[in-house]
Amino acid sequence: MKMPIVCLAGPTAAGKSATTLALASRWPIEIIVVDSATVYRGMDIGTAKPTEDEQAAAAHHLLDIRDPAESYSAAEFQADASALIEAIQARGNIPLLCGGTMLYYKALREGLNELPPADPQVRTDIDNEAKECGWPELHRQLAAYDPLTAARLAPNDSQRLQRAIEIYRVSGTPMSVWLAQARPQQDIKHEFVTISLEPSDRLALHARIAQRYQQMISHGLLQEVQALHQRPDLHTGLPSVRCVGYRQLWDFLDGKIDMQTAVEQAVAATRQLAKRQLTWLRSQPERHVIDCLAPDASAQAVDKISAFWSSSAPAGS
Numbered sequence: 001m002k003m004p005i006v007c008l009a010g011p012t013a014a015g016k017s018a019t020t021l022a023l024a025s026r027w028p029i030e031i032i033v034v035d036s037a038t039v040y041r042g043m044d045i046g047t048a049k050p051t052e053d054e055q056a057a058a059a060h061h062l063l064d065i066r067d068p069a070e071s072y073s074a075a076e077f078q079a080d081a082s083a084l085i086e087a088i089q090a091r092g093n094i095p096l097l098c099g100g101t102m103l104y105y106k107a108l109r110e111g112l113n114e115l116p117p118a119d120p121q122v123r124t125d126i127d128n129e130a131k132e133c134g135w136p137e138l139h140r141q142l143a144a145y146d147p148l149t150a151a152r153l154a155p156n157d158s159q160r161l162q163r164a165i166e167i168y169r170v171s172g173t174p175m176s177v178w179l180a181q182a183r184p185q186q187d188i189k190h191e192f193v194t195i196s197l198e199p200s201d202r203l204a205l206h207a208r209i210a211q212r213y214q215q216m217i218s219h220g221l222l223q224e225v226q227a228l229h230q231r232p233d234l235h236t237g238l239p240s241v242r243c244v245g246y247r248q249l250w251d252f253l254d255g256k257i258d259m260q261t262a263v264e265q266a267v268a269a270t271r272q273l274a275k276r277q278l279t280w281l282r283s284q285p286e287r288h289v290i291d292c293l294a295p296d297a298s299a300q301a302v303d304k305i306s307a308f309w310s311s312s313a314p315a316g317s
Contacts, residue, residue: 003094003308003309004190004191004192004193004308005085005095005096005097005190005191005192005193006096006097006192006193006194006195006305006308006309007034007097007098007105007109007192007193007194007195008020008023008096008097008098008195008197008301009034009098009099009100009102009105009194009195009196009197009277009281009287010100010196010197010198010277010281010292011100011197011198011199011205011273011274011275011277011278011281011292012048012100012209012270012273012274012277013205013208013209013212013270013274014100014197014198014199014205014292015197015292015297015298016098016099016100016197017048017050017054018298019098019197019297019298019301019302020054020058020096020098021054021057021058021298022298022299022301022302023058023096023301023302023305024057024058025057026302026306027094027309028092028093028094029058029093029094029095029096030058030059030060030061030084030088030091030093030094030095030096031058031059031060031061031096031097031098032061032062032081032084032085032088032095032096032097032098033050033060033061033062033063033098033099034077034081034097034098034099034100034101034104034105035047035062035099035100035101035104036072036077036101036103036104036239036243037101037240037243037244038050038062038063038064038099039062039063039064039065039066039072040064040066040067040068040240040243041064041066041067041068042068042224042227042228043068043224043228043240043243043246044224045216045219045220045221045224046216046221046224046225046243046245046246047243048212048216049063050063059093061084062077062080062081062084066240068228068231068234068238068240068241069231069233069234069238069240071118071238071239072239073118074103074104074106074107074112075107075112077101077104077107077108078104078107078108078111078112081097081104081108082108082189085190094309097192100277102276102277102280102281105194106280108192109192113178113179113181114178114181115167115175115178116166116167116170116171116178118166119166119170120237122166122169122170123162123166123237124235124237126138126162126165126166126169127162127236127237130158130162135155135156135157135158135161136155136156138161138165139153139154139155139156139161140155141165142161142164142165142168145168145174146164146168146174146175146176148174148176149164149174149175149176150164154272157272158242159239159242163175193288193308194281194284194286194287194288195287195288195290195301195304195305196281196284196287196288196289196290197290197291197292197297197301198278198281198282198289198290198291198292199291199292199293200291200293200294201293202278204293205274205292205293206271206274209267209270209271209274210267213245213263213266213267213270214263216245217263221245221249222249222252222259225246225249225250225253226253228240228241228246228250229250229253236250244266244269244270244273245266245269245270247269248262248263248265248266248269249262249266251265288304290304
């Protein structure tokens, strides 16, 4: 009997890292990081990348696997994570999926629709148009040819708007039509169990988010972004630069906004990210919810996961 693959999910600042350390002290786990930002080298502070001590406590996979000038897709994650699960189990260890990029979880567990590949030039063109007329205007234009997609996207959701517009310009077919096509059948080899760290008080999570971003600034986040900003091959059309908390400081370095505004916008964008993460999680009725604000949240997660693993944990664990 194979143990179920545990997915430890939750919004940003929910305390997922602390919980993984608690698990690593009990079982021989290896962590598959489910995060679209920590894949990039040189982006450590703003992504809350696991520290050296945390990585020493348990092996972490899919960190620092791309240069910020490169991209990393959900399809690539799906292939990489599937291979890692098999390799970790072959070593007699336990794979644990942990992170907050919900599209990656969806890709691994349900498969992906076939969508046109990214086109860097088209993305740059769209980004330049947004600078001139604003994302709400591009959202209005999207509604004219893809009303279904526009209806589910916020007027300032720049990353998703850019992708929807890009798909239409590259293929001539609206994103909603692509998504309505049948998804390829997957050979699901594993049972997945989701432990979801969610706040009982969203305002308390917002306070955590603001405090954590201020800590990132004090720990050198601006200097980290400056190092990226100085590279001539990096620009705002890249997924790495568009990461929450980075794009706002990039705009500050470009002289578009002052530092206080950059911090305020970064915190607001992070709150919106957390809202989207929670919306996706709450669409998963089979998830097991733990209040991330509870002082014993990590202990609760250990107990919950123990129920899944105890009957089939590797000998000696």
